[in-house]
Amino acid sequence: MTQNHLYLVDGSGYxxxxxxxxxxxxxxxxxxxxxxxxxxxxxxxxxEELGKAEGPxxxxxxxxxxSHTFRNDMYDQYKANRPxxxxxxxxxxxxxxxxxxxxxxxxxxxxxxxxxxIIASYTKAAVAQGWKVTIVSSDKDLMQLIQPGVDMYxxxxxxxxxxxxxxxxxxxxxxxxxxxxxLMGDSVDNVPGIPGIGPKTAAKLITEYGSLEAALEAAPTxxxxxxxxxxxxHADMARLSRRLVALxxxxxxxxxxxxxxxxxxPPEPLQQFLDHHGFKSLLARLxxxxxxxxxxxxxxxxxxxxxxxxxxxxxxxxxxxxQYETVVDEIALDRxxxxxxxxxxxxxxxxxxxLDAISCELVGLCLSTGPNRACYIPVGHGGRDMFAERPxxxxxxxxxxxxxxxxxxxxxxxxxxxxxxxxxxxxxHGIDVAxxxxxxxxxxxxxxxxxxxxxxxxxxxxxxxxxxxxxFKDVVGTGKSQISFAEVPLDKATAYAAEDADVTLRLWTLFxxxxxxxxxxxxxxxxxxxxxxxxAGMEQRGIKVDREALxxxxxxxxxxxAALEGEIHExxxxxxxxxxxxxxxxxxxxxxxxxxxxxxxSGAYSTDVTVLEQLKAQGAEIAGKILDWRQLSKxxxxxxxxxxxxxxxxxxxxxxxxxxTGAQTGRLSSTDPNLQNIPIRTEIGRQIRHAFVAExxxxxxAADYSQIELRLAAHMADVPALKDAFAKGEDIHAATAQxxxxxxxxxxxxxxxxxxxxxxxxxxxxxxxxxxxIPPEEAQDMISRYYERFPxxxxxxxxxxxxxxxxxxxxxxxxxxxxFPRIKAPVQHERQGAERAAINAPIQGTSADIIKRAMARMxxxxxAEGLGEVKxxxxxxxxxxxxxxxxxxxxxxxxxxxxxxxxxxxxxxLSVPLGVEIxxxxxxxxxx
DNA sequence: ACCCTCACG
DNA sequence: GACGTACGTGAGGGTA
Numbered sequence: 001m002t003q004n005h006l007y008l009v010d011g012s013g014y015x016x017x018x019x020x021x022x023x024x025x026x027x028x029x030x031x032x033x034x035x036x037x038x039x040x041x042x043x044x045x046x047x048e049e050l051g052k053a054e055g056p057x058x059x060x061x062x063x064x065x066x067s068h069t070f071r072n073d074m075y076d077q078y079k080a081n082r083p084x085x086x087x088x089x090x091x092x093x094x095x096x097x098x099x100x101x102x103x104x105x106x107x108x109x110x111x112x113x114x115x116x117x118i119i120a121s122y123t124k125a126a127v128a129q130g131w132k133v134t135i136v137s138s139d140k141d142l143m144q145l146i147q148p149g150v151d152m153y154x155x156x157x158x159x160x161x162x163x164x165x166x167x168x169x170x171x172x173x174x175x176x177x178x179x180x181x182x183l184m185g186d187s188v189d190n191v192p193g194i195p196g197i198g199p200k201t202a203a204k205l206i207t208e209y210g211s212l213e214a215a216l217e218a219a220p221t222x223x224x225x226x227x228x229x230x231x232x233x234h235a236d237m238a239r240l241s242r243r244l245v246a247l248x249x250x251x252x253x254x255x256x257x258x259x260x261x262x263x264x265x266p267p268e269p270l271q272q273f274l275d276h277h278g279f280k281s282l283l284a285r286l287x288x289x290x291x292x293x294x295x296x297x298x299x300x301x302x303x304x305x306x307x308x309x310x311x312x313x314x315x316x317x318x319x320x321x322x323q324y325e326t327v328v329d330e331i332a333l334d335r336x337x338x339x340x341x342x343x344x345x346x347x348x349x350x351x352x353x354x355l356d357a358i359s360c361e362l363v364g365l366c367l368s369t370g371p372n373r374a375c376y377i378p379v380g381h382g383g384r385d386m387f388a389e390r391p392x393x394x395x396x397x398x399x400x401x402x403x404x405x406x407x408x409x410x411x412x413x414x415x416x417x418x419x420x421x422x423x424x425x426x427x428x429h430g431i432d433v434a435x436x437x438x439x440x441x442x443x444x445x446x447x448x449x450x451x452x453x454x455x456x457x458x459x460x461x462x463x464x465x466x467x468x469x470x471x472f473k474d475v476v477g478t479g480k481s482q483i484s485f486a487e488v489p490l491d492k493a494t495a496y497a498a499e500d501a502d503v504t505l506r507l508w509t510l511f512x513x514x515x516x517x518x519x520x521x522x523x524x525x526x527x528x529x530x531x532x533x534x535x536a537g538m539e540q541r542g543i544k545v546d547r548e549a550l551x552x553x554x555x556x557x558x559x560x561x562a563a564l565e566g567e568i569h570e571x572x573x574x575x576x577x578x579x580x581x582x583x584x585x586x587x588x589x590x591x592x593x594x595x596x597x598x599x600x601x602s603g604a605y606s607t608d609v610t611v612l613e614q615l616k617a618q619g620a621e622i623a624g625k626i627l628d629w630r631q632l633s634k635x636x637x638x639x640x641x642x643x644x645x646x647x648x649x650x651x652x653x654x655x656x657x658x659x660x661t662g663a664q665t666g667r668l669s670s671t672d673p674n675l676q677n678i679p680i681r682t683e684i685g686r687q688i689r690h691a692f693v694a695e696x697x698x699x700x701x702a703a704d705y706s707q708i709e710l711r712l713a714a715h716m717a718d719v720p721a722l723k724d725a726f727a728k729g730e731d732i733h734a735a736t737a738q739x740x741x742x743x744x745x746x747x748x749x750x751x752x753x754x755x756x757x758x759x760x761x762x763x764x765x766x767x768x769x770x771x772x773x774i775p776p777e778e779a780q781d782m783i784s785r786y787y788e789r790f791p792x793x794x795x796x797x798x799x800x801x802x803x804x805x806x807x808x809x810x811x812x813x814x815x816x817x818x819x820f821p822r823i824k825a826p827v828q829h830e831r832q833g834a835e836r837a838a839i840n841a842p843i844q845g846t847s848a849d850i851i852k853r854a855m856a857r858m859x860x861x862x863x864a865e866g867l868g869e870v871k872x873x874x875x876x877x878x879x880x881x882x883x884x885x886x887x888x889x890x891x892x893x894x895x896x897x898x899x900x901x902x903x904x905x906x907x908x909x910l911s912v913p914l915g916v917e918i919x920x921x922x923x924x925x926x927x928x
Numbered sequence: 929a930c931c932c933t934c935a936c937g
Numbered sequence: 938g939a940c941g942t943a944c945g946t947g948a949g950g951g952t953a
Contacts, residue, residue, distance in 0.1 A: 634934060
């Protein structure tokens with residue numbers, strides 16, 4: 001059996017080198033991919049090494065994760081000089097992970113450690129087992145690892161390097177290299193070294209004295225010189241530098257060595273990746289015999305080796321609630337904090353006495369640092385009543401003061417399930433939790449649209465951990481006997497709450513690899529994750545609502561409703577519940593004899609707007625009155641009454657709650673109250689919008705993307721006629737009318753508008769026919785003409801559907817997946833429904849991605865212009881609503897427009913401009 | 929708990 | 938040839 005040979009690829013180092021050495025390529029989606037291309041060719045070269053004598057049997061790509069490592073704690077200036085990564089390189093980082101995944105290679109990254117340390121640790125472990133190691137990198141720091149059995153490989157120069165290379169370049173052996181590097185210093189990493197000493201002098205000193213320590217000790221006896229004085233003066237700097245350049249080789253291996261076995265490179269994902277980016281020359285080689293050989297050789301490696309170990313099931317032990325700890329003393333609390341800090345990642349969950357984060361009281365917190373390692377820290381049991389009997393527990397202020405450094409520690413990742421809630425609760429106590437991961441958002445980015453109905457923890461635990469969580473209602477009861485969490489006994493509370501943290505961390509362990517392996521990193525890291533804290537801020541801020549104005553409207557509506565009710569009963573000849581569709585149907589169709597058939601599976605009469613409009617057109621006076629009654633009832637119950645009840649007593653404002661995982665396409669949704677469906681289309685409803693007001697001295701500013709979905713459709717389906725019209729700033733529906741009907745008037749423009757929207761939603765001839773009130777054949781003609789004039793549209797639709805059928809999901813320009821499990825349903829109308837949704841999802845989803853990016857960038861952009869008083873309050877799919885001092889309107893408008901119009905860049909380059917319309921006034925209604 | 933209706937993008 | 942609407946949401950009221 002051949003000797004195992006581990007290849008460790010310094011992915012991060014490679015990316016920067018490729019970026020600087022290759023021209024700024026872009027792929028067919030307009031994304032910058034120069035570094036990705038270089039990286040891909042490097043992996044390709046490695047793939048060709050497979051099966052050769054010195055080729056790999058095991059391989060891992062190692063990447064940097066985050067920027068804060070233990071070296072920053074050692075020396076706060078470490079890497080402080082390093083400029084931020086270039087703007088067009090940043091979006092390529094997640095694509096590097098995609099590339100790695102396309103080659104089906106394991107990828108290792110670990111927070112708190114640089115890629116160099118991971119490589120050092122793996123090298124040490126492999127050498128200890130008698131393996132050979134090749135480090136794929138040209139980094140001088142890594143050359144310290146060269147030793148018998150360990151060499152380096154520079155794929156760009158196609159050169160293998162051993163100890164003689166180091167001797168030739170630095171004049172010392174690899175084991176002395178660390179001392180030389182410490183003396184030299186490194187301006188890029190900001191390792192200080194000793195001023196005036198470069199590579200030559202350093203090498204001379206080390207060769208002469210044998211080591212850095214020996215040279216420093218001998219310094220006072222050396223011949224007097226500038227260098228000698230410097231050596232004495234900066235000895236401490238040299239010692240610090242020595243520690244900075246030392247590689248940490250004793251970390252716990254995130255993946256066992258044996259898991260790095262090369263299992264062959266299946267061609268399909270690779271082909272998909274190359275195809276996606278349009279790397280044509282590599283694609284051609286993939287089909288060529290050479291690649292076939294490489295792939296075959298890769299498979300041969302597998303068959304040569306011992307059979308692969310059985311797939312690791314869930315390596316974590318089953319959930320054991322008896323191991324959870326209730327923390328009621330400071331020593332235990334300190335121990336948990338130390339453990340979490342050392343680990344660098346901790347699951348966090350807060351327990352409160354009610355559901356809304358804005359007004360709840362904190363009852364307890366939990367932490368988890370590993371499977372079954374979880375604790376519950378009660379701080380508010382016994383409730384809000386200060387005199388009630390309280391179980392023994394730590395003081396809330398003390399616990400929060402102790403937890404604050406952990407929760408704000410850059411080097412400790414906080415993991416939460418729906419962490420937006422915890423962010424708000426803790427921010428109310430002066431704690432800004434960062435950095436964070438959210439398992440609910442990760443689940444959404446992986447599985448949106450999959451058969452699971454939501455991304456809640458109980459469901460996720462069932463699906464992914466095969467575990468049934470304690471149900472909240474089993475802890476607090478239901479209905480009248482329901483108690484607050486503050487009243488739950490500590491043992492029960494600990495079992496429930498600590499389990500949540502335990503499960504959250506377990507889910508995170510699963511999701512983080514899946515996010516990396518399934519191409520979700522980009523949308524998670526660059527779109528959704530940064531949004532969580534932004535949305536938390538918006539919810540916490542709320543918007544002011546004029547209670548008196550709503551109350552006046554309520555009274556007006558009440559009077560109108562009463563008057564209409566009388567008239568309706570009069571016309572019907574009897575009193576009845578107008579709100580009951582059942583009774584209304586009976587009155588209209590059975591008693592009064594109007595025509596209008598049964599509908600729906602329930603067999604009940606339909607009485608919706610379209611039906612009532614038809615009756616009205618037939619001359620049924622009652623139908624119009626019912627429509628008016630319905631409008632007023634809706635406005636009163638859903639808006640004027642409900643909204644008053646939602647005003648927070650402490651803030652005097654309304655705080656909605658946004659769901660980041662509610663809409664399958666990636667849109668946000670808003671609940672309690674829903675502020676994304678405040679009336680605007682009718683004059684009477686619009687008055688409700690006028691009740692959303694600014695504080696004295698401030699104004700409300702609303703910024704809307706204009707026709708964003710149509711613009712995206714024009715870009716994604718590549719329709720030159722539509723793109724030109726947008727580029728010229730033309731009225732898009734008029735332009736469509738011109739194309740379809742040859743003339744523009746009110747009628748043709750209106751029909752064109754209907755068709756344009758129909759396209760976005762996935763059209764059917766019957767749907768269009770119903771909308772335009774024309775026969776289906778005529779509608780079909782119109783659709784055909786649309787496809788003729790805009791051929792890109794039908795190509796887009798067909799390609800989207802084909803991909804959805806083949807892969808099961810659609811993707812936005814930012815890589816957001818939406819799954820369509822029913823796309824192959826045998827029942828026709830289910831399947832067709834899925835098809836229409838699949839046509840719409842990439843467009844609606846890309847629009848959602850874009851506004852989310854604008855939101856994530858908005859506050860820093862405003863702050864950079866000294867506009868810290870400008871507050872983002874609401875998002876309504878294509879609109880952002882702000883409150884700001886009147887004096888800031890002009891400056892803020894410019895920033896807001898710039899951020900919104902440029903939100904796709906640089907990740908995605910659009911071939912149509914994005915337009916933004918901005919208005920302001922004393923109220924939301926006035927801002928439109 | 930479910931259906932219907934209707935508010936928004 | 939029949940299907941009975943468009944895509945994505947959330948809330949309130951009536952009914953079983």
